[in-house]
Amino acid sequence: MAFIEASELVKTYTPKGAPVVRALDGLDLEVPQGTVTALLGPNGAGKTTTVKVLTTLISPDSGSATIDGIDVLNDPQSIRRMIGASGQYAAVDENLTGFENLMMVGKLYHLGSKVARQRAAELIELFDLVESQNRPVKGYSGGMRRRIDLAGALVIRPPVLFLDEPTTGLDPRSRLGLWDVIETLVSDGTTVLLTTQYLEEADRLADSISVIDNGRVIARGTADELKASVGGQRVALTVVDESDGDAVRSLLASHGTGEPVVTAGRTWVVPVDDGPSALGAIVSAASAAGIALHDAGMRRPTLDDVFLQLTGHAAEHDEETTESAA
Amino acid sequence: MSGSSTTNSAAAPVPKTPVTAKTTGAASRTLQPIPGSAVSRFLSDGWVTTWRNLMKIIRVPEILLFSLIQPIMFVLLFTFVFGAAIDIPGEGYTSFLMAGIFAQTVVFGSTYSGAAMAQDLKDGIIDRFRTLPMSGAAVLVGRTNGDLVINALSMIVMMITGFIVGWRVNSSPLEFLAGVALLLLFAYAFSWVMAFLGMSVKSPEIINNASFLILFPLTFISNAFVPSENLPTPLRIFAEWNPVSSLVQSARELFGNVPPGTPVGDAWTAQNPIATVLLGVTVLLLIFVPLSIRKFATLSR
Numbered sequence: 001m002a003f004i005e006a007s008e009l010v011k012t013y014t015p016k017g018a019p020v021v022r023a024l025d026g027l028d029l030e031v032p033q034g035t036v037t038a039l040l041g042p043n044g045a046g047k048t049t050t051v052k053v054l055t056t057l058i059s060p061d062s063g064s065a066t067i068d069g070i071d072v073l074n075d076p077q078s079i080r081r082m083i084g085a086s087g088q089y090a091a092v093d094e095n096l097t098g099f100e101n102l103m104m105v106g107k108l109y110h111l112g113s114k115v116a117r118q119r120a121a122e123l124i125e126l127f128d129l130v131e132s133q134n135r136p137v138k139g140y141s142g143g144m145r146r147r148i149d150l151a152g153a154l155v156i157r158p159p160v161l162f163l164d165e166p167t168t169g170l171d172p173r174s175r176l177g178l179w180d181v182i183e184t185l186v187s188d189g190t191t192v193l194l195t196t197q198y199l200e201e202a203d204r205l206a207d208s209i210s211v212i213d214n215g216r217v218i219a220r221g222t223a224d225e226l227k228a229s230v231g232g233q234r235v236a237l238t239v240v241d242e243s244d245g246d247a248v249r250s251l252l253a254s255h256g257t258g259e260p261v262v263t264a265g266r267t268w269v270v271p272v273d274d275g276p277s278a279l280g281a282i283v284s285a286a287s288a289a290g291i292a293l294h295d296a297g298m299r300r301p302t303l304d305d306v307f308l309q310l311t312g313h314a315a316e317h318d319e320e321t322t323e324s325a326a
Numbered sequence: 327m328s329g330s331s332t333t334n335s336a337a338a339p340v341p342k343t344p345v346t347a348k349t350t351g352a353a354s355r356t357l358q359p360i361p362g363s364a365v366s367r368f369l370s371d372g373w374v375t376t377w378r379n380l381m382k383i384i385r386v387p388e389i390l391l392f393s394l395i396q397p398i399m400f401v402l403l404f405t406f407v408f409g410a411a412i413d414i415p416g417e418g419y420t421s422f423l424m425a426g427i428f429a430q431t432v433v434f435g436s437t438y439s440g441a442a443m444a445q446d447l448k449d450g451i452i453d454r455f456r457t458l459p460m461s462g463a464a465v466l467v468g469r470t471n472g473d474l475v476i477n478a479l480s481m482i483v484m485m486i487t488g489f490i491v492g493w494r495v496n497s498s499p500l501e502f503l504a505g506v507a508l509l510l511l512f513a514y515a516f517s518w519v520m521a522f523l524g525m526s527v528k529s530p531e532i533i534n535n536a537s538f539l540i541l542f543p544l545t546f547i548s549n550a551f552v553p554s555e556n557l558p559t560p561l562r563i564f565a566e567w568n569p570v571s572s573l574v575q576s577a578r579e580l581f582g583n584v585p586p587g588t589p590v591g592d593a594w595t596a597q598n599p600i601a602t603v604l605l606g607v608t609v610l611l612l613i614f615v616p617l618s619i620r621k622f623a624t625l626s627r
């Protein structure tokens with residue numbers, strides 16, 4: 001039995017004057033103990049709803065969920081003693097200092113003042129917030145808020161940690177910093193369920209990835225397994241002049257086994273059967289057609305390719321829209 | 327608490343890498359709660375959330391400042407603008423007015439709970455609280471306690487201002503304290519109503535506007551600022567049955583601010599203001615405390 005298990009979760013919402021939304025549509029999930037599983041999917045796929053069910057915030061219409069054999073729906077208070085949750089928005093009290101926020105969480109876990117204080121000091125140090133610990137959170141940067149929120153989830157050293165889009169909306173530097181922190185955490189055996197819409201994040205942090213779309217898991221495996229399932233190799237060409245796009249498209253289409261797609265403006269990618277010979281043929285055809293190239297190469301499929309193939313649409317990187325589950 | 331001990335011993339996995347003292351050491355051991363009864367935990371949770379709301383008053387002093395300036399302004403405006411025009415027998419308008427100002431201010435003070443619950447919901451703090459093994463009811467107790475503290479401070483400031491402009495208490499200290507307690511109790515019950523509304527709306531701004539629309543007529547169509555006998559009949563009937571009138575009447579009586587021979591309305595509520603207030607408070611609490619606690623237990627952003 002996996003440490004976190006969810007089966008057949010269904011949750012529907014009926015927005016005013018709109019058809020029923022099936023936020024979860026028979027979602028199954030298994031997270032083995034001591035591993036990191038990423039729920040990867042676009043906005044509205046059901047990631048946040050899944051986390052809300054597992055962290056006792058909402059009840060599903062049907063289905064079941066257990067953590068370490070304890071029923072999430074029937075015994076939420078026991079579940080709350082063993083989980084830590086950190087949300088998409090930093091759920092901290094703006095008017096309290098970083099230290100006070102962590103103290104408050106410790107006291108609400110009933111650790112007692114002394115232990116709550118010790119633990120808060122430990123976490124402040126771990127998250128590199130010593131200098132700002134006595135300032136109200138109101139004055140913190142976005143990255144600092146996320147760190148204090150994450151620290152709040154770690155107060156009891158929970159065996160299970162839920163991270164709902166931990167780096168959404170952060171600048172790249174803060175994101176890298178937070179990844180380092182999360183990697184340290186997971187290296188000591190905490191079971192983690194992470195949701196993300198960043199393929200790179202899932203690739204870097206997770207042992208196993210469940211791709212979800214429209215409220216159900218459509219594929220699962222390690223990042224490598226998922227990439228292998230898409231199969232084959234890719235040839236990528238980066239053109240000097242963006243106006244050569246159409247010429248490159250038809251050239252790649254004639255050599256590849258699938259539809260060429262453009263990523264990052266001037267880079268075109270096409271799946272091919274035999275990488276080296278296809279690359280050679282494509283480069284000489286491009287030079288014969290007078291298309292100037294910045295770069296040409298082979299690569300293995302990325303999670304972006306996986307996502308595109310599985311869902312039929314590209315991964316969204318929309319940071320403003322949020323999954324509404326209210 | 328049952329089952330948690332077995333859970334956590336089973337949950338300690340073997341670390342993949344040596345855990346240094348610097349890491350959080352989730353593998354090393356989950357922290358356990360100190361032993362305690364459900365009652366002591368509820369009281370502790372209630373105190374922590376009350377403390378949180380009091381810290382907000384300290385860290386954002388503007389909230390307190392404006393909630394104190396407003397009643398001072400009302401006392402001065404009504405005394406000097408209306409005081410000359412409204413003829414009240416006995417000790418005059420100021421004496422008549424103060425109980426009305428007290429009632430209006432504490433009733434409006436209850437809206438903080440509504441706005442704060444809506445804001446906490448929006449900020450995700452409620453989600454955080456609801457993933458913790460704490461009492462949900464304690465969050466509401468802490469919130470309504472916060473209103474109680476602001477209201478108590480407002481009362482002190484208003485009394486000092488009232489004293490300066492000539493208001494006097496003409497009753498025993500016990501009656502005086504009973505009057506203060508009744509005002510605060512009434513507002514406390516309203517805080518629970520507002521907390522419930524705050525959890526039911528989509529944004530904190532709605533609560534501010536909606537409470538204005540409800541509380542302004544409720545406090546003005548009453549005997550708070552003018553004697554209700556002089557109102558047109560429909561308004562007079564509303565005023566007589568208005569619980570705010572009963573509150574104001576009770577406070578006037580308990581502060582000894584009712585001149586002998588002042589006419590009292592015929593309605594039962596006007597004849598028995600203190601009983602009416604206590605009854606109203608009981609009914610509001612019986613409805614809105616369970617309703618709010620149930621609402622909180624299903625609440626999520």
